[in-house]
Amino acid sequence: MNRQELIDQIQQKKSFLCIGLDVDLAKIPTYLLSEEDPIFEFNKQIIDATHQLAVAYKPNTAFYEAYGIKGWLALEKTINYINAKYPEIFTIADAKRGDIGNTSSRYAKAFFEDLNFDAITVAPYMGKDSVEPFLDFENKNTILLALTSNKGGMDFQTLKTPENELYKSVLKTSLTWKNSDNLMFVVGATRPEYFKEIREIVPNHFLLVPGIGAQGGDLQSVCKFGLTKECGLLINSSRSIIYAGKEKDFALKAQQEALKIQQEMEIILNY
Template sequence: MTTEFLVNQIKQKKSFLCVGLDTDLDKIPPHLLEEEDPIFAFNKAIIEATHDICVAYKPNIAFYEAYGLAGWQSLEKTMEYLNENHPEIFTIADAKRGDIGNTSTRYAKAFFETLNFDSITVAPYMGKDSVEPFLAFEDKHTILLALTSNAGAFDFQTKMLDNKELYKEVILTSSQYKNSQNLMYVIGATKASYLKEIREIIPNNFFLVPGVGAQGGSLEEVCRYGMNDEVGLLINSSRGILYASQNEEFAQSARKEALRLQKQMEKFLEK
């Protein structure tokens, strides 16, 4: 998917909402456990309830790998369903891969070709030759971990390196990589005050922003400091939408929560 197509979807739907499909068998409504594939049954219901008010879905790969082959098959079915029924939706493999050379290329082929994701999250610690293999795939996007929303982000990401915070060096250096126009960046909503300076470094790239809602991030602050002329934001919500209800009306409850966020986003887009 091209960036232009994604921007058009945002404008049409008046939404830059990403729904995180972090599907946990311990949290889904109990009646679904009777299904042949409870994970896929849950995902399908969430997708059908929210696809018209979000522009992206982000399966967290760990939630599928945890169940072995059965979990991986659920992920495959989820992606097949999305690509066949809602090809306009931007898909993110939240895999946080990061290795060098041929290994990165194989990771990229697994998610971009075999599973047909539009993008993947990547850890940049190993540098250029761990990122550029992902960037070599046409119309696919690499989402680099830059400044995350977890407490441990301060262990390394904000440390000073030659009078510059490490996360800024990561962003600046990666912006020079080959095909860097296909880079997006993970910037946590709980770090919203950092967004203004980050936008000065990379004015045109999209930010994937987790941490709004359950982790306490402010949508208003993220939009104020992070939005650009092409919106440039994907706001992820996982638990707040997925587990809004444990009863048989869970999909409707998920839609209600997603719609609440979308209506807030629409106001910021109008501004």
């Protein structure tokens, strides 16, 4: 999916909601555990109930890898289902990969070619040659971890360097890499005060923003400085949507929670 197709979808749905598919078998409705593939069945119902409200889905691969081959097969079935039934949806593999060039090229092939995700999250710590193999893929997006919402993110990301805080150096340096137009950046919603300065460095790139909902991030605060003329934001919400219900109507409950966010987004986009 190219950038304009994502923008068109945002405008059509009046939404920039990304739903995180972070499936924990201990949290899904117990009746699903009797299914042959409870992870996929849970995802399928969530997707069918929310696809008109969301522009992206983001499975965190750790939640699938934790269940071994069965989990990985459930991930494969999930991405195949989205691509076949809802091809307009932007898909993100939240895999946080990042390794030397040859290894990164294998990761990129796995997620972009074999699984056919539109984007993957990547850690920038190993620098240019660990990221550029992902950027080589046309109409695929590499989402670089820039300023994360976790408490320990401040251990390194905001350290002062001679010129900038470290996360600013990551942003500025990444723009010099080959095919940097294919970059997006992760910026946590729990730190909305940083968005103004981030937008001064990357005024037009899309930002993937986790932390809305269960983590306490505020949508209005993020949009105040993060929103662009083309929107430029993908706001991720996971637990507060997918675990909104624990009974057989869990997908309806998820739809209702997603609708609340979408309606707020529509107001912001129309403002």
